[in-house]
Amino acid sequence: MIETIRTKIMLLIVKKKEEADKWKGMLCPKIKKKLDVNIKDSLRCVPSHAGEEKYQVECGPGSQHVVDLVENCCSYRN
Incomplete structure (x- = not known):
């Protein structure tokens, strides 16, 4: 059972890394969106x-x- 959990976690880490490699810029898309909203509000x-x-x-x-x-x-x- 522990081996199954370890395998699923490893696959999840690889999947997240592949998604992160597609990001453009230094921030992830969710944080970038929040930052853009705050910048717009601060104007x-x-x-x-x-x-x-x-x-x-x-x-x-x-x-x-x-x-x-x-x-x-x-x-x-x-």
Whole structure:
């Protein structure tokens, strides 16, 4: 039974490697798609310096967030 499991895992690894060899670029297609969506959404955000290492980011009307580069935190997603 263990031999059967080992064989199936080996075949799965080979199959995934063959799929990965078809990728163009450094990112897999799912991650590339998510990144493209985030880039598109970020185009409407406007950052402005708020003093020291803090920035205020406006993403549409009524949506403002503070980003602290020293603390590595954001008021949107603490």
